[in-house]
Amino acid sequence: MRRYIAFFKMRLMAGLQYRAAALAGLSTQFVWGGMELLIYRAFWLEHPERFPMGMEALAAYVWLQQAFLTLFALWQWEPELIHSVRTGAVAYELTRPADLYGMWMARSLAVRLSRGLLRAAPVILLGALIPAPWGLRLRITPAVFGLFLLSTVLMLLVVCAFTMFIYALTFHLTDPNGVMVLSTAAADLLGGAIVPLPFLPEGLRRIAALSPFGAMQNVPLRIFGGDIAGAAILQAMGLQVFWAVVLIAAGYVLMDAGLRRTVIAGG
């Protein structure tokens, strides 16, 4: 375990170096969130009674979504890993005295966490300065906050396990681009990136909530806003655990099978 933690730390520190890029990204994120809320505001002013979630919960959702974007944005793949499988450079990685799945998983977690940490705080701060109900209300109970943190960790696991599953698939496919394109689009639609899950039509919403994509940003963002509360929290987090376990197991098996078939020519 210690070597995976070391690997994780190494990547985390490398990621934290790009402070200027993070700062430039910030204003983009802030404008993006603002425009998003302005649309919902227009709908809200006309038909507040047709809103499936409270405006404050929605505002929290949008601001946190922008703040933690890099934690769960599925389109931020790691091209290096896929490239190494395709070119065969993965052979170098295999010579290391560590399990490939664990090593890459630690790396994925660290990359996402470092990008997310740099960007989150300022967006949250700015979001909190905006008056209610459009701003991010920070007054939540410690219990809810704890659950939010726990579910964020679970989300990160599900997201990374999903990307690992796709990387593992690369061992079996010649070109993973098609799968990546499709899964990114599905995640946008079913994960609550286009519109939060409660805004989806009923049938689609049920499917989305049960899918692995529904176990990503959907859960922590809505726990924070108070949109998922009480027993629903347990259910949603149970699904997160379920998908994390299933995806990690599937990715591990798939990668193992792929590696067993891999023949590395010397030279």
Place this chain on the structure above:
Amino acid sequence: MRLYFRFLSIHLKSAMTYKASFFLSCVGHLLVTLNTFLGVTFLLDRFGAIGGYTLPQLALCFSVILSATSLAECFARGFDAFPKILREAQFDRMLVRPRSLTMQILCQDLKPTMLARLLQAVVMLAWSVRSGAVNWTPAKAAVLALMILCGACVFFGLFLIYAALCFFTLEGLEVMNIFTDGAREYGKYPFGVYGKGVLYVLTFLVPLALVQYWPLQYLLDRGPAWYGLLPLAALGFLVPCTLVWRMGVRHYCSTGS
């Protein structure tokens, strides 16, 4: 001009060599904007209308912005990829050639896969025409064409500024995304929906509303006929863009390697 068309055909041929990859990128680009429109559909389904606009009217509005961005992204790709051109010192080579810089950069790259989005725009437009969102007259059809073409020019101007800023920063500024990718994303609703502040910024500062919101009012019979001519005024935006670009080129000094 003949030279430009030669380059176009070369880029097209090279893109078509890898058919599967070409097709996949098309699908990828298409899914992004298709999802965007699905989001609009879901919200309209729930709320009925926004700011008095119905879904077919929004489809018309989005198809204008979508066509404009995909045209600009396809043909002005060289400016979009300018940080790379600059970093790899290809710009030095361009400076010594006896052709205009703009022309050379335009010839540098083409992104035909973006045209897949044009297909979506055409389908949305056809649907909106059929559902009778607008009482069409020849003048209105001409205004629509003007909106798309001038819109593409405004986006081209934005790419020009983006490229010019690279002379000072050497890397692409993510902030510019607000006006390029962002505008495509927000353009799904008429800019008036976002409130007066946003509308004024997009009218006087970056004139995207001049090719979308104001002429749309004319198309939907909500505003006077001269609103239909405003896309032409948006072309004025190209003046400051060109100035910034010139300034950038003058500021450039090669590493000489």
